[in-house]
Amino acid sequence: MKTIKYFPFLVFIFFIFSAEAQTxxxxxxxxxxxxxxxxxxxxxxxxxxxxxxxxxxxxxxxxxxxxxxxxxxxxxxxxxxxxxxxxxxxxxxxxxxxxxxxxxxxxxxxxxxxxxxxxxxxxxxxxxxxSFLDELLQDNEQFKIKNLDINTSAQDFGTAYYGTEQTVFASTRTATKLFKRVWNWNKLPFLDLYIADIKRSNLDNVKQFKKKFNKKYHEGPASFNKKGDFMAYTLNNYENKSKDGVIKLQIFTSENIDGDWQDPVSLPFNSSEYSVGHPALTEDGKTMYFASDMPGGYGGTDIYVTRKDENGNWSDPENLGETVNTEGNEMFPFIHKNGMLFFASDGLPGIGGLDVFMTKKEGNDFIKPKNLGVPVNSNYDDFALIIDENMKSGFFSSNRTDGKGNDDIYSFKVLKEIQFNKIIKGKTKDTEGQILANTTVILFDQEGNPVKTVESDENGNFEFSAEPAALYTLEGSKPSYISVKEDVDTKTPEDVITKDLILEKMPDFIIHGLVSDSDTKKPLENVKITVTENNTGKTSELNIVDAGDFYLKLPEKHLYDTVNYTFLFEKEGYAPKTFNYNKVLDKYGEYGFNVYMNKIKPGEDLGKLIEINPIYFDFDKYNIRPDAAA
Incomplete structure (x- = not known):
């Protein structure tokens, strides 16, 4: 009875202690x-x-x-x-x-x-x-990458050129320390700066950088001017925590005078309330790009720039703006002597985690950043890219799974010249200037292969990223409208090429033909077409300018009328081709056929090449019927 009597009390005590343990x-x-x-x-x-x-x-x-x-x-x-x-x-x-x-x-x-x-x-x-991922995941064989032998099971990242034959990087390796402090975040030791020799695409002879810069907490990454006598580096502000008790990052600079590195100097905009880090100096050391989560930015960390005046004073930080910065995190900038800015972002469209991007300034603004794609970028964090003066090789860091440690340093070789893609953009409209939303727009390369297909948005906008110095064709199509094509040449100094597509409303009845080479099956350009209406003897001419398409509008025809035409196709170097087109218009819309012309080869009998052979495709369908072959 006593057990039964006290059981509820024991249960109550159990839940009290359980709740306290949870708390x-x-x-x-x-x-x-x-x-x-x-x-x-x-x-x-x-x-x-x-x-x-x-x-x-x-x-x-x-x-x-x-x-x-x-x-x-x-x-x-x-x-x-x-x-x-x-x-x-x-x-x-x-x-x-x-x-x-x-x-x-x-x-x-x-x-x-x-x-x-x-x-x-x-x-x-x-x-x-x-569909940006489809593009980024395609390896265009622009880079060849290699995981370096100097990587450890710890963190190794953030290389910086120290002259032309050495690099300085950050690492949590502990081979030279008797006492090991660890960071709360990942239980790894704190970062120190290390120096290594550059041997082609490898790093060798790793040793600690100057003891003056390696203290008890985080140091690195760093950046140097071209002479190697001025540096900026990231340092934990361990002496002054923020109001909420968090140690922030700061940037310090130091100058080498007669072989002696001077005491580090704090930048004027360092603060205990926000972080400032990842410096990137220009070759002359007078301009510095860096990352910060200071108030007034767009998101997590943004990239800023500051400039040093004649008296050695650094200007107030200037945010690079919304083209570069997002509500996510932008960090690890690197500025090349040609003005290209490389940086990492997890807010811009990428493959996963941080991706490496590049941009450059035109006028007062930066152009749309370009994702470097695979293999530099992966579905993990890829960051801290630097590249040599000739834009031929460099290093970057990544925590991808095939590495040796938490973060690894990779080298890369440039197999194809790094260039910014051109942007081809425009609007889809009708002949009266009204927006045509949800129009299918296809970008074709010079060989006629489709590169990408998009639909214009509710405002008629479409956009493609295209290779520079190349020829493309835009094709716009929409039900009840006549398809239209426009050529685009990206060999232009302009980064953005605007080309609107104007689609004409399709009449009740229209004949659409496609003229191609009988051997290559590629559409033919500059074909002369003579059309004779057999019932009246009326003759007209059509010309194919490019891409093999032609249209014959039938504005005066009615449902169930019969059309009877003779088409003559002529092109220099090809045998003329003639055929009759006889059709009852039993449905509204587009009727069509495919024509293959024979190229004249030396010694061939021209008479045998001339054929009369109509080839039809299905009503109101874009694709040619399987039996439509000649």
Whole structure:
């Protein structure tokens, strides 16, 4: 009886202690999360029997920060599909899906994000080109990459040229230290600066950089002027924490005078309340690009620029603007002597994680950044790219899975000249200037192969990224309209080429033909067509300017009329071709046929080459019928 009497009390006490234990774990987990101790945060939160949406959100971020993308996806999914999700939860879920190569689900979540945040540039850029991944994942054999032998199982990243024969990079390797401090984030030692010799596409003879710059916390990455006598580098502000107790990053500079590096000097805009890091100096050392999450930016970290005056004073930071910066993170800039700016971003359209982009300034603005694609970029973090004076080789860093450690340094060789793509853009309209939304626009290369197909948006806009110095053809088509083609030459100094497509309303009846070479099956240009209406003897001429297409409008015809035409096709170097076209107009729309012309070869009997052979394709269909061959 006593046992029964006290049982409810014991159960009550059990739940009291259980709840208190839960509360203690939550508090410890929250504290670990606040100080970036993500491993400990995971340990505490995973021990909870009941997890709130906020706890799951922090677990997702903790797994993401420690590179466990499978578990990050699990918790981001639970948060993004809960009743308490926000737009950033959806974006984070989409981001980890892309890293895990679940591209179809990634697109679905980005569609959700776009509906929630249409003004967010990340959403806008996705909506403008939803098939960007198809392009980026195609290896155009522009780069050859190699994982370097000097990489360790720790972190090695952020190379900087130190003269032409050496590089300085950041690493958590500990071979030269007796006492090892570790960072809360990943339980790895703190970063120090190391120097290595450049041997073709490899690094060799690694040793610590100057002890003056390697202290007890993070140092690196760094940047140097061309002479190698002025440097800027990233340093933990361990002496002054922010109001919320977080150690921020700062940039310090130092000058080498007579072989002696001077005491580091703090930049005037360093702060204990935000981070400033990842400096990139121009060759003369008078301009510095860097990353910061200072107030007034567009998102997480943005890229800024500052300039040094004659007195050695650095100007107020200038944000590079919304073409470069997004609501995501832009960081690790590198400025080449030719003005090309390379940087990493997880907000611009990429393959996954951080991707490397390049841009340049034209006038007062930077042009649309170009993603370097595979193999430099992967579905993981790829960043800190530098390239030599001749734009032939360089180094970048990545945490992709085929590496030796947490972050590795890769070398690369440029196999094809690095150039900015041209942008071909325009609007689809009718002959009265009205917008034609949802028009299919195809970009063809010079050989007539389709490069990409898009649909114009609700405002008639379409856009393609195209190779420079190449010939293309745009084709616009829409039901009830006559297809139109326009040639585009990207061999132009302009980065953006505007070409509108004007589509004419299709009459009730129209004949559409395609004239091609009988051997190559490629459309023929400059074909003269003589059309005779056999019932009246009336003759007219049509000319194919390019691409093999021609149209014969029938404005005076009615349903169930019979048309009877004779077509004569003539082109220099080809045998003339004639055939009769006799058809009852039993449906409204487009009627058509395919014609193949025979090229005259030396010694051939011209009479045998002249044929009369109509070849039809199905009513109101774009493709030629299988039996339409000659």
């Amino acid at each position: 203690v774990k939550i508090k410890k987990g929250e504290k670990s999360y606040e100080i970036y101790s993500y491993d400990e945060c995971i340990e505490k939160f995973e021990g909870l029997s009941d997890k709130s949406v906020d706890i799951k959100r922090k677990l997702a971020e903790s797994y993401f920060k420690t590179g466990d993308y499978e578990n990050a996806e699990k918790y981001y999914a639970e948060v993004a599909l809960s009743d308490e999700y926000n737009s950033e939860d959806v974006y984070n879920y989409a981001s980890v899906l892309k890293i895990n190569r679940k591209y179809d689900e990634y697109k679905k979540q980005m569609d959700r994000f776009y509906e929630m945040e249409k003004q967010d540039r990340r959403a806008e850029l996705f909506a403008e080109n939803k």
